[in-house]
Amino acid sequence: xxxxxxxxxxxxxxxxxxxxxxxxxxxxxxxxxxxxxxxxxxxxxxxxxxxxxxxxxxxxxxxxxxxxxxxxxxxxxxxxxxxxxxxxxxxxxxxxxxxxxxxxxxxxxxxxxxxxxxxxxxxxxxxxxxxxxxxxxxxxxxxxxxxxxxxxxxxxxxxxxxxxxxxxxxxxxxxxxxxxxxxxxxxxxxxxxxxxxxxxxxxxxxxxxxxxxxxxxxxxxxxxxxxxxxxxxxxxxxxxxxxxxxxxxxxxxxxxxxxxxxxxxxxxxxxxxxxxxxxxxxxxxxxxxxxxxxxxxxxxxxxxxxxxxxxx
Amino acid sequence: xxxxxxxxxxxxxxxxxxxxxxxxxxxxxxxxxxxxxxxxxxxxxxxxxxxxxxxxxxxxxxxxxxxxxxxxxxxxxxxxxxxxxxxxxxxxxxxxxxxxxxxxxxxxxxxxxxxxxxxxxxxxxxxxxxxxxxxxxxxxxxxxxxxxxxxxxxxxxxxxxxxxxxxxxxxxxxxxxxxxxxxxxxxxxxxxxxxxxxxxxxxxxxxxxxxxxxxxxxxxxxxxxxxxxxxxxxxxxxxxxxxxxxxxxxxxxxxxxxxxxxxxxxxxxxxxxxxxxxxxxxxxxxxxxxxxxxxxxxxxxxxxxxxxxxxx
Numbered sequence: 001x002x003x004x005x006x007x008x009x010x011x012x013x014x015x016x017x018x019x020x021x022x023x024x025x026x027x028x029x030x031x032x033x034x035x036x037x038x039x040x041x042x043x044x045x046x047x048x049x050x051x052x053x054x055x056x057x058x059x060x061x062x063x064x065x066x067x068x069x070x071x072x073x074x075x076x077x078x079x080x081x082x083x084x085x086x087x088x089x090x091x092x093x094x095x096x097x098x099x100x101x102x103x104x105x106x107x108x109x110x111x112x113x114x115x116x117x118x119x120x121x122x123x124x125x126x127x128x129x130x131x132x133x134x135x136x137x138x139x140x141x142x143x144x145x146x147x148x149x150x151x152x153x154x155x156x157x158x159x160x161x162x163x164x165x166x167x168x169x170x171x172x173x174x175x176x177x178x179x180x181x182x183x184x185x186x187x188x189x190x191x192x193x194x195x196x197x198x199x200x201x202x203x204x205x206x207x208x209x210x211x212x213x214x215x216x217x218x219x220x221x222x223x224x225x226x227x228x229x230x231x232x233x234x235x236x237x238x239x240x241x242x243x244x245x246x247x248x249x250x251x252x253x254x255x256x257x258x259x260x261x262x263x264x265x266x267x268x269x270x271x272x273x274x275x276x277x278x279x280x281x282x283x284x285x286x287x288x289x290x291x292x293x294x295x296x297x298x299x300x301x302x303x304x305x306x307x308x309x310x311x312x
Numbered sequence: 313x314x315x316x317x318x319x320x321x322x323x324x325x326x327x328x329x330x331x332x333x334x335x336x337x338x339x340x341x342x343x344x345x346x347x348x349x350x351x352x353x354x355x356x357x358x359x360x361x362x363x364x365x366x367x368x369x370x371x372x373x374x375x376x377x378x379x380x381x382x383x384x385x386x387x388x389x390x391x392x393x394x395x396x397x398x399x400x401x402x403x404x405x406x407x408x409x410x411x412x413x414x415x416x417x418x419x420x421x422x423x424x425x426x427x428x429x430x431x432x433x434x435x436x437x438x439x440x441x442x443x444x445x446x447x448x449x450x451x452x453x454x455x456x457x458x459x460x461x462x463x464x465x466x467x468x469x470x471x472x473x474x475x476x477x478x479x480x481x482x483x484x485x486x487x488x489x490x491x492x493x494x495x496x497x498x499x500x501x502x503x504x505x506x507x508x509x510x511x512x513x514x515x516x517x518x519x520x521x522x523x524x525x526x527x528x529x530x531x532x533x534x535x536x537x538x539x540x541x542x543x544x545x546x547x548x549x550x551x552x553x554x555x556x557x558x559x560x561x562x563x564x565x566x567x568x569x570x571x572x573x574x575x576x577x578x579x580x581x582x583x584x585x586x587x588x589x590x591x592x593x594x595x596x597x598x599x600x601x602x603x604x605x606x607x608x609x610x611x612x613x614x615x616x617x618x619x620x621x622x623x624x
Binding site: 180181239254261269271275 | 585587
């Protein structure tokens with residue numbers, strides 16, 4: 001296995017591109033690919049301020065690393081969720097995020113849910129969503145709220161997350177299995193700030209396979225948290241990823257093709273304008289100022305109000 | 313395992329409906345389901361004349377059986393393709409189709425490609441599509457042409473094919489993996505006769521699982537050809553069926569849900585009108601009178617002209 005560029009020792013075989021690369025050329029190839037995606041999907045310019053949502057995992061730390069290498073003005077945001085599992089998950093992920101920021105002299109915003117609200121995310125979920133065994137939907141709502149709020153208040157132009165191709169393809173697959181129109185028409189590498197109070201959201205790694213991100217993090221010597229969130233066990237997204245991996249094994253490039261042809265078909269006008277009704281009729285939450293589709297306070301504010309009204 | 317209706321011995325577990333049925337109640341349930349689909353999708357009325365495309369397999373013979381039991385005016389059409397493989401495939405399938413027609417005193421139209429054109433389908437494919445190893449696309453084109461022509465000439469209102477849920481879900485899955493807009497917007501249980509020269513096409517079994525069709529044929533004592541077409545080995549559709557079967561095993565009902573939510577989303581207006589451009593600008597072929605999107609003669613007539621111009 002030889003590097004196609006220099007003939008040196010290949011470390012990775014990018015089957016979907018029929019490309020074998022050595023360590024140096026792979027570490028060069030990666031930022032080029034990310035830069036291409038940033039330009040192709042008009043994610044942001046070098047003048048704009050980017051806030052990277054950093055979890056301490058391989059994708060978000062590598063994204064921060066790549067954006068910094070590309071010369072972008074990228075700061076980090078770590079949200080402490082208070083999830084411990086057996087591995088002290090949140091503590092360890094914070095340590096790794098802080099370590100990376102210090103080593104590269106980068107600014108890291110830190111928001112701890114426990115300090116702000118007096119409860120961990122699983123505790124909030126338990127108080128507000130009885131019956132449910134997992135706090136994932138509550139966790140997502142809290143993270144989206146804090147990410148957007150921090151980006152707005154600290155004056156960032158854009159919020160970048162580390163979703164890779166496997167993440168995006170799995171979400172798309174799930175939405176396709178149920179033909180969830182509202183989600184299908186909105187999924188993409190960029191969610192525009194087309195509503196007052198919302199910061200543009202971008203996914204610069206959307207065309208990079210998960211295994212490539214793992215290789216990048218390891219070859220760059222980035223220390224990241226290996227463990228999945230303990231609540232991710234049994235999640236649909238993981239199941240869909242496995243299914244897509246089988247497809248990819250049999251048909252190299254199938255996963256990338258699935259995602260890219262979706263974006264192309266969408267751009268070519270596959271979906272009707274009326275299918276994207278979810279973002280119409282939004283207004284500002286009278287409490288936090290972020291947009292909501294329901295009358296009165298937004299889902300986040302209502303949830304937090306319920307938490308406060310209940311004794312521990 | 314007891315029948316939910318009578319407590320007798322259950323022979324099939326319809327997991328997606330959480331329904332166990334005995335032989336008699338299953339054989340009663342099946343035509344009810346097909347009747348429901350015929351009505352829901354406005355396929356045809358008892359007054360209309362139906363031509364059933366009969367291959368000699370379990371689906372098409374069972375469909376013919378079910379429509380007859382439901383009291384519809386359904387005749388059959390068998391197309392002899394001249395495919396032999398190791399099992400004398402076409403000969404055996406004709407024998408089974410004729411045997412069924414005779415046993416039920418039904419009218420069967422027979423069209424033999426070899427008699428009409430002097431060549432088998434694989435031979436036509438070889439002469440017109442060199443490089444290709446399989447005659448499947450040529451076979452499909454020939455069958456579509458003959459089915460539509462026979463239905464028109466013999467005055468049928470509608471053409472019914474035996475595509476079951478597994479067939480439809482596999483096609484949908486393939487079209488979704490590539491986001492083939494033109495195919496996605498047209499797929500459905502009914503293809504309307506919205507173009508001059510085209511007969512309405514319907515798929516009354518589109519909500520019935522393949523395993524249910526197999527059970528029906530066996531329990532009804534219908535003798536059918538077990539073998540797949542010898543050219544089907546390695547086909548994408550079979551690969552997609554396997555993949556969907558894994559999904560179905562893990563999540564009973566997932567296959568049905570995938571297909572039905574697609575139909576619902578389509579009906580609710582997910583796709584834009586502009587995505588269905590394939591059926592616009594069609595005109596009649598000056599040779600055969602059937603519709604075509606290309607200038608001059610249709611793809612079928614051009615193909616057959618190429619066959620005739622070449623020496624054997």
